[in-house]
Amino acid sequence: MASISEQLYDALGIMVLGMALVFIFLSFLILAMNLVARKFGPTPQAVNSAPVAQPQRADTSVSPLMTAVITAAIHQHRKKVL
Amino acid sequence: MDGLIAFWAESGIANFDGGQLLMMGVGCILLYLAIAKKFEPLLLLPIGFGAILANIPNGGFTDEGGLLYFAYYVGIETGIFPLLIFMGVGALTDFGALIANPKMLLLGAAAQFGIFATLLGAIALNWIPGFDFSMTDAAAIAIIGGADGPTAIFLASKLAPELLGAIAVAAYSYMALVPLIQPPIMRLLTTEAERQIKMEQLREVSKKEKIIFPLMVLGLTILFLPAATPLVGMFCLGNLMRESGVVDRLSSTAQNELINIVTIFLGLAVGSKLSAEQFLQMETLGILVLGAVAFSIGTASGVLMAKVMSKLSGGKINPLLGAAGVSAVPMAARVVNKVGLESNNQNFLLMHAMGPNVAGVLGSAVAAGVLLAVLG
Numbered sequence: 198m199a200s201i202s203e204q205l206y207d208a209l210g211i212m213v214l215g216m217a218l219v220f221i222f223l224s225f226l227i228l229a230m231n232l233v234a235r236k237f238g239p240t241p242q243a244v245n246s247a248p249v250a251q252p253q254r255a256d257t258s259v260s261p262l263m264t265a266v267i268t269a270a271i272h273q274h275r276k277k278v279l
Numbered sequence: 280m281d282g283l284i285a286f287w288a289e290s291g292i293a294n295f296d297g298g299q300l301l302m303m304g305v306g307c308i309l310l311y312l313a314i315a316k317k318f319e320p321l322l323l324l325p326i327g328f329g330a331i332l333a334n335i336p337n338g339g340f341t342d343e344g345g346l347l348y349f350a351y352y353v354g355i356e357t358g359i360f361p362l363l364i365f366m367g368v369g370a371l372t373d374f375g376a377l378i379a380n381p382k383m384l385l386l387g388a389a390a391q392f393g394i395f396a397t398l399l400g401a402i403a404l405n406w407i408p409g410f411d412f413s414m415t416d417a418a419a420i421a422i423i424g425g426a427d428g429p430t431a432i433f434l435a436s437k438l439a440p441e442l443l444g445a446i447a448v449a450a451y452s453y454m455a456l457v458p459l460i461q462p463p464i465m466r467l468l469t470t471e472a473e474r475q476i477k478m479e480q481l482r483e484v485s486k487k488e489k490i491i492f493p494l495m496v497l498g499l500t501i502l503f504l505p506a507a508t509p510l511v512g513m514f515c516l517g518n519l520m521r522e523s524g525v526v527d528r529l530s531s532t533a534q535n536e537l538i539n540i541v542t543i544f545l546g547l548a549v550g551s552k553l554s555a556e557q558f559l560q561m562e563t564l565g566i567l568v569l570g571a572v573a574f575s576i577g578t579a580s581g582v583l584m585a586k587v588m589s590k591l592s593g594g595k596i597n598p599l600l601g602a603a604g605v606s607a608v609p610m611a612a613r614v615v616n617k618v619g620l621e622s623n624n625q626n627f628l629l630m631h632a633m634g635p636n637v638a639g640v641l642g643s644a645v646a647a648g649v650l651l652a653v654l655g
Binding site: 201205214216219223233239 | 395406482495503641
């Protein structure tokens with residue numbers, strides 16, 4: 198059996214090699230992730246365009262009067278249920 | 280009268296020896312930790328009960344043909360149970376926080392220093408009479424520093440099956456102790472000002488990125504580290520099932536029913552390795568000490584790496600995040616959040632800490648692959 202100091206020397210080698218490999222592997226992964234993010238990352242325009250459409254529809258379909266009527270109806274209904 | 284004597288000769292009282300009683304005591308301690316202290320109860324409860332069953336005189340659970348014998352033989356010796364658990368963990372893991380901030384992978388890498396430093400420590404322990412760890416034993420013990428139960432069991436079953444019981448118990452006990460072990464180290468290595476650093480909000484992550492991520496990890500593993508593909512492959516399968524969104528039934532099975540069933544048998548099978556002749560050794564004491572050292576070094580090296588990154592980025596990274604680089608998902612991330620809140624009660628680091636936390640899972644799987652490739 199190899200002496201303890203020889204074994205320690207081997208272990209030191211595995212330590213250096215192991216840490217280097219872990220760092221290299223994960224660094225490659227970081228590079229790859231950045232590439233993917235550039236190509237497939239979320240586009241800011243798509244997020245902005247959605248909220249613009251909603252208020253218009255809300256304006257045209259329900260008039261202030263109807264809103265008041267519906268609110269009152271709901272209010273009454275809630276009272277009844279409670 | 281003969282019948283009575285035969286009955287007595289078969290009874291537990293007549294057949295007990297001291298070692299078995301002691302190991303049943305160990306089993307009861309594990310049950311106590313699981314039930315009263317809530318230490319990793321999902322595993323320590325079946326492990327503790329398995330330890331009691333395995334030490335029943337004339338019970339025959341661990342003899343060839345017994346339930347625990349088969350559970351161990353089928354699930355652990357082959358490495359299947361830890362791999363199935365890893366698939367479930369993959370299905371449970373959301374990589375969003377990591378994809379939004381890929382640099383966090385470096386913290387997951389740095390924290391693996393605990394593993395390799397302990398490798399050295401285990402060999403150095405051979406200077407003390409009574410210890411005789413081979414290089415493969417040392418590697419299996421060192422992986423405790425990865426703070427990842429299934430990885431530790433997988434590697435131990437391949438490299439040092441006779442130490443598996445002690446290694447699994449040490450790994451899960453220390454994972455439960457993360458909230459006690461980590462904070463003093465984190466406070467020691469960081470200043471109050473550093474702990475108060477607030478981080479920018481994470482960017483959104485697209486569904487495509489989340490689907491491509493597991494495939495990319497698998498691809499890199501195939502290219503550079505095929506020895507890690509059992510672990511990483513199952514993990515990526517679970518994660519792809521989750522993120523693809525087309526196999527919700529499989530994904531939900533992997534993260535609920537399957538992982539629960541496997542956990543029961545994994546716990547019992549690990550417990551069956553807690554027999555008197557294997558556990559009541561000097562080596563077990565050494566493993567418990569080395570495990571704590573491995574955890575502490577991993578935490579420290581993660582924090583130190585985060586400090587370096589914090590300096591380089593001009594103070595945009597909170598060094599506490601480094602402590603989450605040891606896996607122990609999500610416990611380590613919660614600890615980071617808690618210590619951060621102590622310094623600044625408006626600073627919520629949980630989502631940021633999930634990045635290095637899941638990076639740590641990948642990091643320890645890669646480290647396990649390296650050890651397997653070199654020593655296996």
